[in-house]
Amino acid sequence: MTVVTRFAPSPTGKLHVGNIRTALHNWLLAQKHGGRFLLRIDDTDAQRSREEHVEAIRADLAWLGLHPEGEERQSARFAIYEEAFERLIADGRLYRCYETAQELDLKRKILLGRGLPPIYDRAALSLTAADHEARAAAGDRPHWRFKLDHETPITWDDGIRGPQQFDPRQMSDPVVRRADGSWLYMLPSAIDDVAMGITDVLRGEDHVSNTATQVQMFEALGASPPRFAHEALLTGTEGKLSKRLGSLGVADLREAGIEPEALVALLARLGTSDPVDPALGAAQLAASFDLAHFGRAPARFDEAELARVNAAVVHRLPYARVAHLLPHGMGEAAWEAIRPNLAHIGEAADWWQVIRGPVTPPAFDAETRAFLDAAAQVAETLDWSDPWPALTGALKEATGRKGKALFLPLRQALTAMDHGPDMKALLPLIAREEAIARLKA
Ligand code: GLU
Numbered sequence: 001m002t003v004v005t006r007f008a009p010s011p012t013g014k015l016h017v018g019n020i021r022t023a024l025h026n027w028l029l030a031q032k033h034g035g036r037f038l039l040r041i042d043d044t045d046a047q048r049s050r051e052e053h054v055e056a057i058r059a060d061l062a063w064l065g066l067h068p069e070g071e072e073r074q075s076a077r078f079a080i081y082e083e084a085f086e087r088l089i090a091d092g093r094l095y096r097c098y099e100t101a102q103e104l105d106l107k108r109k110i111l112l113g114r115g116l117p118p119i120y121d122r123a124a125l126s127l128t129a130a131d132h133e134a135r136a137a138a139g140d141r142p143h144w145r146f147k148l149d150h151e152t153p154i155t156w157d158d159g160i161r162g163p164q165q166f167d168p169r170q171m172s173d174p175v176v177r178r179a180d181g182s183w184l185y186m187l188p189s190a191i192d193d194v195a196m197g198i199t200d201v202l203r204g205e206d207h208v209s210n211t212a213t214q215v216q217m218f219e220a221l222g223a224s225p226p227r228f229a230h231e232a233l234l235t236g237t238e239g240k241l242s243k244r245l246g247s248l249g250v251a252d253l254r255e256a257g258i259e260p261e262a263l264v265a266l267l268a269r270l271g272t273s274d275p276v277d278p279a280l281g282a283a284q285l286a287a288s289f290d291l292a293h294f295g296r297a298p299a300r301f302d303e304a305e306l307a308r309v310n311a312a313v314v315h316r317l318p319y320a321r322v323a324h325l326l327p328h329g330m331g332e333a334a335w336e337a338i339r340p341n342l343a344h345i346g347e348a349a350d351w352w353q354v355i356r357g358p359v360t361p362p363a364f365d366a367e368t369r370a371f372l373d374a375a376a377q378v379a380e381t382l383d384w385s386d387p388w389p390a391l392t393g394a395l396k397e398a399t400g401r402k403g404k405a406l407f408l409p410l411r412q413a414l415t416a417m418d419h420g421p422d423m424k425a426l427l428p429l430i431a432r433e434e435a436i437a438r439l440k441a
Pocket of ligand 1: 008010189202
């Protein structure tokens, strides 16, 4: 059986790191099995859903390289939900309720006050046809609950959490449709998972109790439930899902110079026992993706770690991948010379400036100036194809300087920096006349 996964965001805001991770893991799971990954836009809530968010979600997935094989929109599927709804009513699995939010709240408080779990008492199940008629005549419209089957314990073997068991008598019948006819997320999602042939639902553990009720919805729809796996939630370095983490999106990360390869490398492994490895590309991450490697402890997302992974990724990026992001005129040799020194690609511009000049070296003392004059004279005699070994070799011989005393003043005069790319790779990129002028200045 082919694996079919889906990412099902509600387009009510931008994706944050937590849902990007969910999307990535669903993509990896599908890739690993040569299956299909679908995007389902959960836009039943017309009030809060926005087209700009749908577009941003597509753009974010594309930036990450997660290309869905299909896209569905719940707002285009209301007729399908209506049909399933009628069927479930006919089967006695949905029933009408009229309690207001305040009434329900009061019922819950009374139960809690008696030390009992705040489970809905199913009072509406005993309403008669005449009661419903009277309600309708008074202009009251019902909301609808799904009637859990109390006789069948709910179980599933969770891909991450292991065997799960829930007693339906300890759960409230979930509301599936509001009085205004709008849908809550759970039933349409189950209907879609059946219709789209979803084999694996991988999502955050905040959905575990939804899964418990959805397991019975799948059965009521005449389908067997997909495999479920629930990941521990992400936390920030402070230990809880911080405000920052909940709002940190692709645009912010891009702005900070984070490359998609880095985000993928980190998030693919976050929450698993597998080490983060910046050398691994998406295909290798998919091949090694395994739900059995996920732990139950919250996964910590650390921006400093992301920055480190990003630097390691940038150090490996080939010229062809970055050429369009580099300063005009910067070629492959320059990219390869400076790449090991970058935390992010944007810093390439600083090194391009060092190569092209002008640079402002520090003030040198008289002795160093004499040494640099000697260096300028040597430079004038050199063939510029591999000047650094020749320059330093000749100066070492002529002045007896070595190590830092030999290299640092040259680096400072030539780049105006104390540290930076390997001078053997950098110096040939600086034009000979420019280099001589810098040594003389
Ligand atoms: N739209 C739901 C959410 O964003 C989907 C959850 C799911 O079934 O994956 O929470």
